[in-house]
Amino acid sequence: xxxxxxxxxxxxxxxxxxxxxxxxxxxxxxxxxxxxxxxxxxxxxxxxxxxxxxxxxxxxxxxxxxxxxxxxxxxxxxxxxxxxxxxxxxxxxxxxxxxxxxxxxxxxxxxxxxxxxxxxxxxxxxxxxxxxxxxxxxxxxxxxxxxxxxxxxxxxxxxxxxxxxxxxxxxxxxxxxxxxxxxxxxxxxxxxxxxxxxxxxxxxxxxxxxxxxxxxxxxxxxxxxxxxxxxxxxxxxxxxxxxxxxxxxxxxxxxxxxxxxxxxxxxxxxxxxxxxxxxxxxxxxxxxxxxxxxxxxxxxxxxxxxxxxxxxxxxxxxxxxxxxxxxxxxxxxxxxxxxxxxxxxxxxxxxxx
Amino acid sequence: xxxxxxxxxxxxxxxxxxxxxxxxxxxxxxxxxxxxxxxxxxxxxxxxxxxxxxxxxxxxxxxxxxxxxxxxxxxxxxxxxxxxxxxxxxxxxxxxxxxxxxxxxxxxxxxxxxxxxxxxxxxxxxxxxxxxxxxxxxxxxxxxxxxxxxxxxxxxxxxxxxxxxxxxxxxxxxxxxxxxxxxxxxxxxxxxxxxxxxxxxxxxxxxxxxxxxxxxxxxxxxxxxxxxxxxxxxxxxxxxxxxxxxxxxxxxxxxxxxxxxxxxxxxxxxxxxxxxxxxxxxxxxxxxxxxxxxxxxxxxxxxxxxxxxxxxxxxxxxxxxxxxxxxxxxxxxxxxxxxxxxxxxxxxxxxxxxxxxxxxxxxxxxxxxxxxxxxxxxxxxxxxxxxxxxxxxxxxxxxxxxxxxxxxxxxxxxxxxxxxxxxxxxxxxxxxxxxxxxxxxxxxxxxxxxxxxxxxxxxxxxxxxxxxxxxxxxxxxxxxxxxxxxxxxxxxxxxxxxxxxxxxxxxxxxxxxxxxxxxxxxxxxxxxxxxxxxxxxxxxxxxxxxxxxxxxxxxxxxxxxxxxxxxxxxxxxxxxxxxxxxxxxxxxxxxxxxxxxxxxxxxxxxxxx
Numbered sequence: 029x030x031x032x033x034x035x036x037x038x039x040x041x042x043x044x045x046x047x048x049x050x051x052x053x054x055x056x057x058x059x060x061x062x063x064x065x066x067x068x069x070x071x072x073x074x075x076x077x078x079x080x081x082x083x084x085x086x087x088x089x090x091x092x093x094x095x096x097x098x099x100x101x102x103x104x105x106x107x108x109x110x111x112x113x114x115x116x117x118x119x120x121x122x123x124x125x126x127x128x129x130x131x132x133x134x135x136x137x138x139x140x141x142x143x144x145x146x147x148x149x150x151x152x153x154x155x156x157x158x159x160x161x162x163x164x165x166x167x168x169x170x171x172x173x174x175x176x177x178x179x180x181x182x183x184x185x186x187x188x189x190x191x192x193x194x195x196x197x198x199x200x201x202x203x204x205x206x207x208x209x210x211x212x213x214x215x216x217x218x219x220x221x222x223x224x225x226x227x228x229x230x231x232x233x234x235x236x237x238x239x240x241x242x243x244x245x246x247x248x249x250x251x252x253x254x255x256x257x258x259x260x261x262x263x264x265x266x267x268x269x270x271x272x273x274x275x276x277x278x279x280x281x282x283x284x285x286x287x288x289x290x291x292x293x294x295x296x297x298x299x300x301x302x303x304x305x306x307x308x309x310x311x312x313x314x315x316x317x318x319x320x321x322x323x324x325x326x327x328x329x330x331x332x333x334x335x336x337x338x339x340x341x342x343x344x345x346x347x348x349x350x351x352x353x354x355x356x357x358x359x360x361x362x363x364x365x366x367x368x369x370x371x372x373x374x375x376x377x378x379x380x381x
Numbered sequence: 382x383x384x385x386x387x388x389x390x391x392x393x394x395x396x397x398x399x400x401x402x403x404x405x406x407x408x409x410x411x412x413x414x415x416x417x418x419x420x421x422x423x424x425x426x427x428x429x430x431x432x433x434x435x436x437x438x439x440x441x442x443x444x445x446x447x448x449x450x451x452x453x454x455x456x457x458x459x460x461x462x463x464x465x466x467x468x469x470x471x472x473x474x475x476x477x478x479x480x481x482x483x484x485x486x487x488x489x490x491x492x493x494x495x496x497x498x499x500x501x502x503x504x505x506x507x508x509x510x511x512x513x514x515x516x517x518x519x520x521x522x523x524x525x526x527x528x529x530x531x532x533x534x535x536x537x538x539x540x541x542x543x544x545x546x547x548x549x550x551x552x553x554x555x556x557x558x559x560x561x562x563x564x565x566x567x568x569x570x571x572x573x574x575x576x577x578x579x580x581x582x583x584x585x586x587x588x589x590x591x592x593x594x595x596x597x598x599x600x601x602x603x604x605x606x607x608x609x610x611x612x613x614x615x616x617x618x619x620x621x622x623x624x625x626x627x628x629x630x631x632x633x634x635x636x637x638x639x640x641x642x643x644x645x646x647x648x649x650x651x652x653x654x655x656x657x658x659x660x661x662x663x664x665x666x667x668x669x670x671x672x673x674x675x676x677x678x679x680x681x682x683x684x685x686x687x688x689x690x691x692x693x694x695x696x697x698x699x700x701x702x703x704x705x706x707x708x709x710x711x712x713x714x715x716x717x718x719x720x721x722x723x724x725x726x727x728x729x730x731x732x733x734x735x736x737x738x739x740x741x742x743x744x745x746x747x748x749x750x751x752x753x754x755x756x757x758x759x760x761x762x763x764x765x766x767x768x769x770x771x772x773x774x775x776x777x778x779x780x781x782x783x784x785x786x787x788x789x790x791x792x793x794x795x796x797x798x799x800x801x802x803x804x805x806x807x808x809x810x811x812x813x814x815x816x817x818x819x820x821x822x823x824x825x826x827x828x829x830x831x832x833x834x835x836x837x838x839x840x841x842x843x844x845x846x847x848x849x850x851x852x853x854x855x856x857x858x859x860x861x862x863x864x865x866x867x868x869x870x871x872x873x874x875x876x877x878x879x880x881x882x883x884x885x886x887x888x889x890x891x892x893x894x895x896x897x898x899x900x901x902x903x904x905x906x907x908x909x910x911x912x913x914x915x916x917x918x919x920x921x922x923x924x925x926x927x928x929x930x931x932x933x934x935x936x937x938x939x940x941x942x943x944x945x946x947x948x949x950x951x952x953x954x955x956x957x958x959x960x961x962x963x964x965x966x967x968x969x970x971x972x973x974x975x976x977x978x979x980x981x982x983x984x985x986x987x988x989x990x
Contacts, residue, residue, distance in 0.1 A: 100867055137760050265551045352878040
């Protein structure tokens with residue numbers, strides 16, 4: 029009964045509000061006003077705010093650079109990376125010049141020509157010459173960028189087998205990477221997912237003579253100065269090989285072999301010594317030390333200090349642990365690389381074990 | 382039969398509209414044929430979906446800024462997906478997936494184009510309604526059903542679709558690969574299939590209406606740019622949406638009937654699948670054949686709305702009307718041949734990459750023309766800083782900023798290193814997300830009195846809403862470029878697994894704080910919107926002193942739009958501040974605008990339009 033009464037009261041209250049609302053509405057419907065249309069005062073205030081906003085855009089740009097330019101990627105560690113960085117620099121300069129200029133015009137005009145009573149707007153509907161100018165300028169600028177970009181792109185993507193590149197397979201699966209070296213013959217053995225069995229995790233063809241000396245490893249070692257051709261495979265879903273320090277990326281696609289080639293130019297050791305990385309690592313370690321203190325206070329394990337290493341990340345959404353699909357890359361001298369590779373077991377040895 | 386005879390037919394026909402049969406609640410508010418009501422239905426559904434989509438972004442922004450922190454708010458919204466306040470990585474992916482889907486399709490496509498095409502096409506071209514009221518109603522209800530299915534998919538046991546809004550197979554095809562690719566993905570695909578049907582019905586209707594039902598005197602070159610943009614948008618949708626439908630259909634077949642369109646050589650969960658010979662790259666081509674025009678479907682109506690509002694509030698004609706139309710058309714054309722720039726590193730032939738770089742950078746040319754024309758439009762104007770005008774200026778600003786970084790991501794060589802990083806996320810959020818949203822809001826503030834029978838939205842709240850949002854949007858997305866240039870991939874649940882990215886933690890916090898502020902500001906808008914619907918001040922019939930035909934109708938909505946005869950049109954839509962022959966005063970003394978339905982005067986020079 030009380031429940032019924034409560035519901036009734038709520039209902040009646042609702043009806044009362046609704047009725048009052050209607051009365052309120054009927055009473056107000058006649059009120060015609062111009063209060064919500066901009067007045068001369070509004071035009072003035074908002075005009076000044078436009079200038080303030082322009083300053084805000086410039087300030088946030090400046091502050092961002094000041095605070096965060098240290099987080100950006102270091103110089104490219106590959107031969108073609110320099111070309112990309114150069115093109116990026118030119119493009120960025122263009123973007124900033126055009127951006128700063130047009131934003132200034134837009135907000136400045138909004139400010140200067142803010143409305144007031146005596147002002148008359150100019151009836152200005154067309155000017156073919158002006159429009160031609162700002163069509164042709166982008167055309168010329170973009171033509172330059174396109175040509176530069178296309179040459180760079182073609183250089184990067186054209187793989188010349190005559191260079192005798194080192195051939196390495198990158199193999200993706202949820203959620204880890206494997207690398208396979210061609211061995212002494214620098215030729216990868218045939219492989220197919222249908223042959224995956226037990227220790228043969230990459231599905232190599234055990235009958236293929238080229239496969240016998242292949243070496244499957246969990247860490248990518250590259251000799252400095254030698255061109256490397258990556259052959260990329262996936263066994264389940266799309267992944268993407270992303271090596272930001274080398275300005276390299278290529279999807280790995282189940283059912284096909286994709287490729288990307290580059291020449292590493294800076295060893296891991298040399299990269300660790302550059303100013304940019306030194307500063308970055310120092311900053312990161314300060315952050316980690318502080319976090320460790322917090323963790324220690326809670327009685328948890330502190331974080332290890334960080335040392336720079338090149339990374340291979342997965343950069344195509346691939347499932348629940350997409351955020352932690354990585355492989356360490358080590359660029360080293362030819363001798364160190366050879367020594368490391370000699371220690372790795374071949375596929376034939378692995379099978380015998 | 383000439384167009385003229387058709388018009389007079391319609392005029393005769395309308396006479397009985399005045400004393401229309403009393404409509405029931407159902408025919409007036411639910412299964413309405415009236416374009417004005419359908420427009421409101423679209424808008425409100427769009428806004429509701431927008432609230433869902435934006436709140437999702439709040440959840441994953443919190444996760445990105447404070448990955449180690451436990452939030453009770455996760456448990457409240459996500460239930461079993463966030464036990465003890467720790468977000469499950471699966472639901473993180475689901476959140477970003479559904480956020481993208483909802484914002485792109487349900488808010489910025491249907492919400493924006495559905496609302497304003499429906500409202501403005503008949504009113505601005507002088508028609509009594511859409512060519513087919515019934516198809517129009519069908520279009521809305523199909524959209525509503527697809528929105529309902531998408532919302533329902535959030536409650537599926539194994540979680541909603543979580544393969545990213547681009548749903549690349551095999552991830553989206555195999556429930557073994559990610560739990561969200563089970564029933565959640567099935568519902569996603571069904572929802573999108575219905576959405577496409579809705580969009581096609583709508584587009585056909587818009588095109589037919591614009592081509593056939595213009596009032597006497599409304600030649601194509603006298604149409605307001607809004608109508609032009611809706612026409613072009615509808616054509617782009619008509620060309621590209623069916624391709625997504627075919628992709629969805631093939632994906633459904635691969636998922637449920639064992640075909641191999643997109644799948645080949647897969648070893649997952651300990652077994653080899655039988656699929657052979659398909660290619661995920663094919664899906665990428667099909668998806669982006671819609672997916673790229675889609676971003677223009679989103680931005681073109683916003684461009685039209687902004688052009689209109691900038692001209693009206695600057696009290697000046699839009700600068701370079703013909704160039705504006707030409708650039709709309711060339712953007713629309715180019716938008717259908719640039720899809721490959723999403724696939725530079727997909728493994729497709731590098732030569733194709735070159736071609737797509739070329740076409741992509743070409744799009745920058747009409748875009749630049751538009752930006753310069755907008756800026757020239759406000760030059761030497763008499764700018765009325767109405768709230769809609771602020772959003773329009775904001776649009777130009779974010780469109781420039783976001784558009785410029787397009788030169789980076791559109792260039793195949795540069796894309797190698799920024800592809801799928803936060804740089805791309807920052808780029809497209811500014812250029813299409815934020816900009817289109819600004820266009821949507823500009824339109825709402827501007828045409829609110831037309832939608833709600835003369836009521837205006839509150840100006841003060843509007844100003845507050847604009848400034849917080851404008852600052853917040855840059856605060857979120859400007860720093861995001863740095864995160865991308867630092868090499869951080871998108872769709873990472875957390876980046877704590879990479880000590881290398883530890884120094885990005887404070888940028889993430891800054892972005893999230895701005896996001897919280899910006900999202901909070903939207904509640905000011907919601908309050909203003911709902912309150913003004915009922916208690917907004919009644920404005921004059923033509924509150925912004927605009928020239929277009931919609932302002933010649935009465936406050937009260939009637940079926941058929943004009944109580945009397947349909948007005949005829951004698952001039953283009955941009956006769957603002959036109960002076961008389963002696964240049965002593967405006968053509969109509971003391972009034973700086975000439976509505977389109979005013980015949981040419983003796984004391985004015987004839988223009989080309």
